[in-house]
Amino acid sequence: MTLSLWRWAHLVLALLASTFILIASLTGIILGIDAALSRLDAIQSDHLDQITLAEALPVFREAFPEITEISVENGERVLVKGLDAEWNELAAYVDPSTGEILGEPVQESSFIQWVTAFHRSLFLKSTGRLMIGAGALLLIMIAISGIFLVIQRQNGIIHFFSKIPKEGKHQYYHVELGRWTLVPILVLALSGTYLFLDGFNIFPATPMLEFPEEISEEESEFLDPEEFPAFQEIYLSDLQKVEFPFAPDPNEFFKLTSKNSQQLINQFSGAVIQNVDTPTIAQLKELNLVLHTGKTSWVWVLILTLASANILYFIYSGIVIWRKRTRTKIKNIITPDQAEIVLIVGTENGSTLGFASAIHRQLLANGTASYLCEGNAYQHFHKANQILVFTATHGQGEAPANASKLLALIHQTQQPKDTQFSVIGFGSKSYPDYCAFAVEVDRTMTELPWFQQAVSLHTVNDKNAVEFTDWVKAFNHQSGFTLATTPAVYAAKPTKLKTLKVVEKVFEESDQTFLLTLKVNGIAKFTSGDLLAIYPANDERERLYSIGKCKGKIQLVVKLHPGGFGSGFLNNLEVGDQVKARIIANQSFHLPKKAKSVAMIANGTGIAPFLGMIQQNGSSKHLYVGFRTETTMTQRYTRQISAFQPKSSNHLSHWAFSRQESYTHPYVMDLIQRDSEFFAQLLAEDGVVMICGSLAMQRNVEAKLDEICLAHHKKGLSHFKAKGQVLVDCY
Amino acid sequence: MKLSKLLLVGVILGLFTYSAFAQVSKYKCLVQMSNYVGEGAYITISLINPQGDYEKTLQVLGDDEKWYETLEKWNEFYLQQPSQIDGVTGASVSGGGRSIVTLDLDASKIDKGYKLRFESAVENNKYYFDDVEIPLSSQALAQQNDGKGYIRFVRFIKVK
Structure with a gap:
């Protein structure tokens, strides 16, 4: 199966x-x-398996003037019920060798x-x-x-x-x-x-003892119960219960219940009148009770x-x-060891998986032993003859989240001799380091002796299905498969789209920046630092914007680029317009819950997520932001921030304006230099630095911080980066 | 109003002293169940006054109050006067089983038109509101009294 x-x-x-x-x-x-x-x-009496009922009876009689019932619990203690000297009901655990009262049954709470x-x-x-x-x-x-x-x-x-x-x-x-x-x-x-x-x-229930017809008193030998053979034969550990006759008349009997039978015993002669064996399945009840409880x-x-x-x-x-x-929707019907074609997927938010799945499904339909897994699940594939790597790139040539260990795994893990491979990179040319991780994977695999490149590295820009089919054609040609080459098969339709309504739009002419506030229709879970993906042309091309969550709404800060694909689309929106978009959780840029203090560094539109984070509770926040000039927009930011800043000094904001001569610290880097003591201490005390804005700014800021770290701690910034103390969302 | 209140207090006090000094007889009571199939039966033993009303609950066999409502008629009385119970023994009684309890009977009520009623109910099964109902008489207390439902018979022995 x-x-x-x-x-x-x-x-x-x-x-x-x-x-x-x-x-x-x-x-x-x-x-x-x-x-x-x-x-x-728990009360436990010893040697119950060595004392017969007949031996114990006189001992119990000593303790109880009248006995109505003797029962053995769990084969480890004896409970005697009867009447005391005042004729009151009494029940107590009695030691069968000494007659000592060991305790009374405790009612469960x-x-x-x-x-x-x-x-x-x-x-x-x-x-x-x-x-x-x-x-x-x-x-x-x-x-x-x-x-x-x-x-x-x-x-x-x-x-x-x-x-x-x-x-x-x-x-x-x-x-x-x-x-x-x-x-x-x-x-x-x-x-x-x-x-x-x-x-x-x-x-089947245990058959019950039949009540004998009226018995007339017949003369027979009289025995004391201690002399009954039935009582002399049974050890207390095998006994469950013996009920005593109610009155001294021949219609009243001893009723003895042991693990495997019930007996009715004449109270005068000790003769067994009736014996009923307990069916095996009913005997199991006690065993099941013991096992269950x-x-x-x-x-x-x-x-x-x-x-x-x-x-x-x-x-x-x-x-x-x-x-x-x-969520990852990886559906395999075979195990890794059976796989002949292996599809490895490296994806940040699942879009690359769509392409790989489309290939996977066709291969399976074709009867090919195809296996699909994420980058970090890379392992030795016993029967593999093709390994196809579909991977996106994260940040500056880094691995996407689910393929963070892929390069190391590829290096370490030997594959069958002459395994063919092909790498397909996914990315967007609007970012630097286009498909850099895919390039890295391709080079690594090329160098390994057990691999043979089947199809050279192909890259796909902005999920372009036409570009993808170029690879499909090359692969078909090389492998002999007939996978679909129609672009429509691979064109991903964005899913989980939310409808958002524009509730506010403010445009700043001087630096062509605008602020857009959107309200989500229905329920959506998001927080500041998450990304909003919009689809300006209603096709697979998406553009991402950092979300600032302000009063439950999404606030975006966008710079209008001349002819900008995303920014132009957003700029055309008016208050009241509706737009479809997808919210992408961006775990790596959320306000850390545990850090005592956080420094937030931004330039220009990078302030967007921080405008939301400043409203969150928790760590003390220090904002360092840089703009060109002071504008009505920056004044608005100041108002928005100060509205949430408590009077106490553990929240501070520092502003730099590069084109305003009156400022002694024109750039954020200057502010950081000025407060280098503070940054050194923050990092030493496990604080977190968050950077959002342009890549150029990120490079400069990181260089400055590195300098400060080396001067104060004799360790570079990379040491703190490795500890997750530097979070970056730059573009 | 005041007079009636005083009278009421007097009556209650009178009842209290009366019952406190009443002559109590102890009886050992055997409830022998018939060989029915099903869960353990819940049984109540009640003292019924000559008018036919519940006066007191002498014993309840079965201690899980969840099942008390299945003893419908008795439960009505119990809900009104939950304190009027002499004794509750832990276990309900299953088919073929027996239970021996002691009952405290007021000697002055014997042979005075009072009755003893044994009600019984079994989960998902019939309820007998008068499984055993016998006059509280010297004669009935000396003989074996057969039941109509789950109870096969009840017997008494005077012990004090």
């Missing part, structure tokens, strides 16, 4: 049952802890009773028991499909416990914890199902409690894995 079938079964069953299993495991943890604690001071009832039936009586029971049944199937899933992943049952590749934190622990707790979970689910079925009388061993209780806690984690991590899988 394929991997995906087991995965699909595992997921669907888990989703169906998760609510009930969630409740059952939460309450199960509470009951488990309670059971473990009560094991600590009402809280534990409440939890138990909730665990069994959700307070919904039979309906609730049915639901929890269905949950237990599904848990069995989830555990079984999980076992098969592990076997599939590990390529056979022999490797069940061998090392698993570390794909992601939750993925790893889901499998790792899963295979260790599968047994206790399966036991919990099976015994839970048994108890649920038993509650609905599914199993762990009432006899605190070690087992602990294992069960841990398994319950793990179930909670499985639900959580399972959902995380599932969400991740559906």
Whole structure:
């Protein structure tokens, strides 16, 4: 069977049952802890397997003037019920050798009773028991499909416990914890199902003793109960219960219940009048109860409690894995080891994946063993004869998020001899270092001895489907495949588009900058630093703008370039107009939650995200911004910022105006130089520097900071960059 | 108004002293269940006054209040006067099983037209509001009394 079938079964069953299993495991943890604690001071009598009922009877009689019932709990302690000298009902644990009263049965606290009832039936009586029971049944199937899933992943049952590749934190622990707790979970689910079925009388019940017809008093030998053979034969550890006759008349009997039978015994002669054996399946009830509740061993209780806690984690991590899988939409029907053609995808936000998936789908439809995975999942592909790398480039020639380790992995991992490869780079010519990462990958692969280049490096600008089909044609020619060469097949339609309404627009003539405030129709989750992708020509070409979240709205600061594709489009919008756009989460440029203080450095339109971040709570913020001249727009920024700045001095803003002669510090770099002590201290104290604006400014600022770091700390800025203390969003 | 209040207080005080000094007889009571199939039965033993109204709950077999509502008639009385219960034993009683409890009976009420009522109910099953109903008489307390529902019979032994 394929991997995906087991995965699909595992997921669907888990989703169906998760609510009930969630409740059952939460309450199960509470009951488990309670059971473990009560094991600590549980009453236990020794040698119950060496004392017969006949031997113990006189001892119990000593303690109780009248006995109505003797029962043995968990085969470890004896509970005697009867009447005391004042004829009051009495129940107590009695030591069968000494007659010492060891304690009275403790009623469970009402809280534990409440939890138990909730665990069994959700307070919904039979309906609730049915639901929890269905949950237990599904848990069995989830555990079984999980076992098969592990076997599939590990390529056979022999490797069940061998090392698993570390794909992601939750993925790893889901499998790792899963295979260790599968047994206790399966036991919990099976015994839970048994108890649920038993509650609905599914199993043949133990036949009940028939009440004998009226017996006339007949003369026979009289024996003391201590002399009854039935009582002399049974050890306390095998006894469950013996009920005493109510009155001294021949229609009243001793009723003895042991693990495997029930007996009716004449109270005068000790003769066994009736004997009924307990069916095997009913005998299992006690075993299932012990397995499910762990009432006899605190070690087992602990294992069960841990398994319950793990179930909670499985639900959580399972959902995380599932969400991740559906988000990246990578659908494989074979394992890496079966792959003949491998498609490696490096993408920042998923657009490159669209192209790779289109190829992947066609290959699969063709019956080719094609396998698609992200850059960081690169590994040895046993049967591969083609490896195709589809990758975007992030920032200045860096790897996109899901391919951050790709170069290192390509270097380290040997592939079968003469594996053919081809690299397709995706990017936009409007940024420098166009497809630089793809170039790097291509060069690396070319140098490795086990690779042979099949098709030379192709690049695709702005998701241009026509350019992509150039590669497809070259690949078809080389490999003999007949993949579609119509551009429309690959033209990505932007998805998850939101409708936004323009609520404010302010234009500053002097530096051709405008500020646009947009309101999202419906619900959207975003924060300052995220990106807004717009589609000016309604095709695959997109342009990105940094979002400042101000009072729940999106605020953009845009410089109008003559003939600008994106800026011209936005400038044509008027208040009240609607525009379709996509919000892209940009985790790497969010205001750090933990940093004590943050320095925000921007020039020109780079101020946009900071205008939003300044409104967020948390760290003390220091703004360093540079413009050409002071304008009504910069005055507006000042007002917007000061409105959110508390009087205290831990929020400060510093302004530089390069074309205004009165300023002694015309550029942000000058301000940084002036405050070099501050920056040195900020970085030393784990503060964060955020830079937004032009690439030229970024270079200058980083050079200046590097200088300061070397002077103060004898370490370059790269040291702090590596620690994630420098966040950049420049263009 | 004031007079009636005083009278009421007097009556309550009188009842209190009366019951406090009443002669109490203890009876051992056996409830033997028939061999029915199903969950454990919830059983109440009530003292019924000569007018036919509930006077007191002598015993409840089964301690999960969630099921009390299945003993419909008794539950009405219980909701009105939840404090009028002499005793609750932990366990409900299953088919073929038995339970032995002690009942405190007011000797002055025996042979005076009072009744003892055993009600029984089983989850998802029938409710018997008079599974066993017997006169509180010396004769009935000395014999075996058969039940109509889940109870096979009840028996008493005077112990004090």
